[in-house]
Amino acid sequence: MSRYIALVDCDAFYVSCERVFNPKLEGEPVIVLSNNDGCAVARSNEAKALGIKMGAPVFQIRELIAQHQVQVFSSNYALYGNLSNRVMQTLRNFTPEVEVYSIDEAFLALPGTCDATALTTIRETVKRWTGIPVSIGLAQTKTLAKIANHQAKRQDGICILDQPEAVLATLPVSEVWGIGRQSTKKLQAHGITTALDLQQVDLRWIRRQMGIVGVRIVQELRGIPCLPLELVPPLRKSCCVSRSFGRLVTTLDEMQEAVATFTARAAYKLRRDNLTASLLTVFIATNRFSPDQPYYRNSATVGLSCPTNDTIALTKAALQALEPLYRADQQYQKAGVWLGELTPANQVQRDLFINPHDQEKARQLMRVVDTLNRQPLSRTAHCAAEGLRQPWQMRVQRRSPRYTTRWDELLQVP
DNA sequence: TCTGGGGTCCTAGGACCC
DNA sequence: TCTGGGGTCCTAGGACCC
Numbered sequence: 001m002s003r004y005i006a007l008v009d010c011d012a013f014y015v016s017c018e019r020v021f022n023p024k025l026e027g028e029p030v031i032v033l034s035n036n037d038g039c040a041v042a043r044s045n046e047a048k049a050l051g052i053k054m055g056a057p058v059f060q061i062r063e064l065i066a067q068h069q070v071q072v073f074s075s076n077y078a079l080y081g082n083l084s085n086r087v088m089q090t091l092r093n094f095t096p097e098v099e100v101y102s103i104d105e106a107f108l109a110l111p112g113t114c115d116a117t118a119l120t121t122i123r124e125t126v127k128r129w130t131g132i133p134v135s136i137g138l139a140q141t142k143t144l145a146k147i148a149n150h151q152a153k154r155q156d157g158i159c160i161l162d163q164p165e166a167v168l169a170t171l172p173v174s175e176v177w178g179i180g181r182q183s184t185k186k187l188q189a190h191g192i193t194t195a196l197d198l199q200q201v202d203l204r205w206i207r208r209q210m211g212i213v214g215v216r217i218v219q220e221l222r223g224i225p226c227l228p229l230e231l232v233p234p235l236r237k238s239c240c241v242s243r244s245f246g247r248l249v250t251t252l253d254e255m256q257e258a259v260a261t262f263t264a265r266a267a268y269k270l271r272r273d274n275l276t277a278s279l280l281t282v283f284i285a286t287n288r289f290s291p292d293q294p295y296y297r298n299s300a301t302v303g304l305s306c307p308t309n310d311t312i313a314l315t316k317a318a319l320q321a322l323e324p325l326y327r328a329d330q331q332y333q334k335a336g337v338w339l340g341e342l343t344p345a346n347q348v349q350r351d352l353f354i355n356p357h358d359q360e361k362a363r364q365l366m367r368v369v370d371t372l373n374r375q376p377l378s379r380t381a382h383c384a385a386e387g388l389r390q391p392w393q394m395r396v397q398r399r400s401p402r403y404t405t406r407w408d409e410l411l412q413v414p
Numbered sequence: 415t416c417t418g419g420g421g422t423c424c425t426a427g428g429a430c431c432c
Numbered sequence: 433t434c435t436g437g438g439g440t441c442c443t444a445g446g447a448c449c450c
Contacts, residue, residue, distance in 0.1 A: 036418065060416090178447095180447060180448050180449085182446080239421090240420055240421075243419080394418095
């Protein structure tokens with residue numbers, strides 16, 4: 001074989017990040033929560049063994065946590081993002097062909113001569129240089145590499161899947177990458193229950209049932225690559241900032257603060273990536289789980305006459321879009337801002353009705369604001385519309401220090 | 415009391431055109 | 433009265449991923 005695809009996946013990534021700076025957590029049940037301290041999104045093996053499921057709402061597992069003294073952390077994205085970069089940089093030492101697929105996963109192209117010793121070297125190097133344990137699956141396609149990785153996690157951290165059929169026969173079809181709940185139901189109804197069953201279906205049949213997506217999955221299971229490595233991340237097409245509130249929001253004032261805050265964050269992300277937006281959508285929603293209140297959600301979209309990444313222009317548009325959505329008789333649980341039709345900032349057409357001098361002044365203002373706010377999540381300079389106290393902010397009750405990105409939160413060795 | 419956030423891709427169907 | 437065939441573009445919504 002001339003070429004392999006490896007999937008390198010960090011083990012319980014957020015938990016592992018916490019353990020790097022807090023070795024006492026080793027061997028203990030540990031979980032990391034989603035934003036707003038809502039659900040468990042990362043679990044150590046010890047926590048998994050207790051039966052804590054991925055995405056379990058915290059309030060449903062309170063007893064389990066107390067009973068087994070599970071260590072609980074809020075998400076600390078500054079820390080996880082930084083450690084993720086270190087892992088990815090380490091992987092680039094082994095091949096230039098690295099696709100960063102998510103915060104904790106990367107696909108690597110490796111030569112066909114690659115063997116278990118090489119994988120072990122990669123694994124041990126990442127652990128030594130970053131402190132993060134990874135598992136590596138190797139196969140002929142991305143979809144098979146995913147499955148190999150799945151196997152690796154159950155073994156000693158590496159798996160080479162040369163003859164996949166035996167493994168596919170034992171794997172429920174729902175575990176195949178790209179097969180979600182709906183597809184699982186449909187496939188099972190036709191007697192396809194294992195990955196091997198899926199590998200052997202008729203291509204015309206799967207085309208009718210699942211479209212081109214299904215065909216690709218089946219081909220990949222057969223060892224025929226359909227999903228190329230994306231070495232250069234494609235330009236983003238949209239950008240969304242949304243949050244659940246720490247407590248319900250009822251007043252228009254607070255909702256405006258929140259929407260202005262989310263807009264500022266989204267505008268910053270555009271400037272960071274050198275993009276502008278022509279479309280802005282605001283959405284607000286009540287709690288969809290509330291049994292005694294009907295679920296109300298609504299959204300409004302405004303087009304921007306000139307593509308922009310200016311916080312002030314975008315905030316004006318967002319507040320204007322919010323106005324007709326807001327209803328005084330509702331208790332809101334969540335809001336968000338979505339920016340669409342993104343184009344590179346240097347390709348923006350001149351707007352005949354905007355004075356270029358004013359535009360340049362606005363750009364300079366944003367540069368100053370971004371410099372003042374360079375510390376992650378800092379709010380040294382912001383619009384008045386964002387408010388000061390922000391009582392609706394999400395809960396972050398158990399966040400560990402931002403060891404690697406804040407001088408004042410460096411690890412101290414007594 | 416308490417249920418995340420941020421994305422992408424694909425398809426079907428409507429409007430419109432020649 | 434008859435009422436084709438092929439194409440593009442746009443949008444909404446579904447499905448899925450981590």
